[in-house]
Amino acid sequence: MFAHRPIRHKLILMLLLLLVFMTAGSLAGLTGVWSYRTTVKSIRNHAEEKPDEKTLRRWVTNLRVNIKEIETLLDLSDKWADRIPFEVKNEQKNLRQQFETGLTFFATTLASYKLQMEKRDRGNALQIGSSNEERQTVREINICLKKIEKQTAVEGWIEDKSTIENIDGDLLALQDYSAKLPYFVHNRLVNLADNVRVEYHTFFYTTLACMLLAALTIVLFIRLFITWIFRPLTTLITGSRQVATGDFDFRIQLSGNDEMSELADAMNNMTEQFQIIQKDLNQEVEQRTIQMVRSDKMASVGFLAAGVAHEINNPMQSIALCAESLEQRLEDRSIDDAEGIAAAKKYLRMIQDEAFRCKGITAQLLDLSRTGDETEEDTDLRGLIQVVVDMVVTLTKSQRKQITFEECKSVMIVANPQEIKQVILNLINNAMESVDAGGHIRLKLGICDGMAEIVVSDNGCGMTEEVRQHLFEPFFTQRRHGQGTGLGLTIAYGIIEHHGGRMEAFSEGPGTGSRFRVLLPLAGTRPESQKPNYRAA
Known part of the structure; x- marks a missing residue:
């Protein structure tokens, strides 16, 4: 159903599908980068906590050592005060200062540890374990520390054995609690x-899924592009080329109701309309061609009218004189004797x-002007050319122009004789227009390269290269008297x-004469594909 939608839809x-999958993949990638950043930050926080945890254990160990020294010194002062070589008070003062200093450093380190723990908990986006037990341990450490600080705040605590023992017990508890801190760090890691x-697996598979979906969407997009656009375009181009070759019966077939189908229907309609127009134009061109061929033939026959009239005038004068003499003899009754009868x-x-x-003269003229049928037959070119020359020779004499047809053997072709006569007459007519009085026109028939060769040459005005290039174009004429339709050649x-031959024109330039060469296939050598589809009227 969606195949019938417009291409833009x-x-x-x-x-949109491609954009959705690309957006999902991009979001997955950004989320992964953000998770990576959070992980690195958490690891950095743990790395910062590790020194504080070690420092706490070190200081609590030092404090226990100090309290043991204080306890030992107190025992010695009670039993062997007179034997101690140093001042007990001063030593106790030093040990007290060391203990209080260590206690201060321990409290400072514990505060730093608590600060790091709170900072870690605020940025714990990954929810790395529960910190309740760790917080409880830190609170217990803080309670022990407060108890120790409270006991050491009493003046003379260093000389009270029970206080020292209590502090030692608290330090032992403090040491136990501090020993738990590495466990918490390890568990968090x-x-x-x-x-x-x-x-990582979640983001990896999510990103991989988005990439695969995007890749599948691209593959689907390419396939649908080929199905909806590329193949129809190829069909349109192939169909257009088929129509361009002249196959106007061909129709482009496309399924669907999209723009490509509309374009195919439009091209089919255009081809159909063109076919109708072409048919009408062909009919009109055929009719006009028949008219032009007839007009040209009549013009050629009219060209002979003057010569024919001159040729007929002489026998008509003789007929008139003989008829007048017979009439006179009948009136004089001078035909009664044998001499009159003779x-x-x-x-x-x-x-x-x-x-x-x-x-005979009128028969020749009628033969040239006859329309004739469209059949082809074996034709002797020598006899056909001779008939045309015999008709024209009278006119050339009256105009003091000489025409010569060189003797040759018979050359047989398969052609429409009337059409070939028209060609010969056109070439002779063209040559006679080109020569002045006293000019000479020569016709030669032979065989060249397996084809019949007709050469019509003259010593007339010649022509330029530009005129020669346009010589066979319709309505192009260079007759000196401004006459002619430009359609004869x-x-x-x-x-x-259309008889399977060719016509060529040659001239070395103005004033050097012209030469026309006609080549026609000999009888029995013309392939079937060159059978003419053109007929003169």
Whole structure:
């Protein structure tokens, strides 16, 4: 169901999922860093407590040694006062000062230990064990210390054996309590290690899970990107290229209702509309092409009109003179004898010959202007060219231009004769426009590189390289008298090309004449793929 959603919704969802997992992983990482900081701080606090604990034990040991010395000195002073070589009072004073100093240092160290313990408890984010028992021990140490301080505050306590024994008992208790402090520190470190291990595993697996989920989200994102965007784009590009090759029946198929599907439907609609427009344009182009070919053919035939009219005028004059002579003899009744009959037969024969001559000329003209069918047949190029030359030669004589078709063997091709005639006539017409009076046009037929070769050359005005490059373009004309449609050579080029041949133009420059070369496949050598789909009207 979600596959039919718009692509922007899909991308937003994927980005939100990726953002959630990345945020969770980042928070897990930050929490781990904060836990690491707290652990380091706790370890530092424990490291700071360790010297105070050792100092307390050392001072309580020193105090017990002092109290033993005080007790020993008191016993000696009671039993052997006269034998002691030193002043008892002074020694007691020194021992008292040492004891009180040690007691002061012990109290100071205990205060420092309590301060560290309170500081540790305030920052105990890891909850490293319970400190109640340790606090109780510290309170007991503090009580013993107060008792000792209270007993030592009495004047003359150093000479009271019972007081000294009480202090010694309190010091023993103080020593026992101080001996417990390392146990508490050790337990806290053990608990710290356990808690750190647990939290390490928690944060590690949490971070690993977030990373795996983020990786899976990225993989899913990539896969969905390929499914929703990359593959449809590839299909669109492939379909567009297929349509660009001319396959307008091809349609792009995409499932879903997202933007890609809308784009595919739009391209399919565009292709369908283009196909309709192309069909209409092809029909119009085909009709216009037929019209232009007909117009060009009629223009070529019209070019021959003057020569044909001149050629027909002579036999028509002879016919008129013979008819006039016969009419005169009938009026004079001079055909009754044998001589008159012979003369009448002579005039009738002349009229018949000249009529057949006119019929031949008009037949040739009709043959050139005939539309013809679209079938191809084996065609003798030599005979076909000769027919066109015979039609044009009269016009060249009247214009004092010479045309020569060199003798050659028959060359057979498969073509539409009417179309090839039109090409030859166009080339001759173009050459006649290029030469002045006294100019010469040559036609040559042969075989070159396995193809039929027709060469039409003249010694006329020639052409520049720029004109040669644009010569076969539609509506391009360089006729000196400003006449012509510019379609003759274009149509001729198309006819030759669609017969599987090619047409080339050559000229060394203005004033050097021109040469047109037509190559056509010989009969039996033309592949099926080159069969023409173009026909002149």
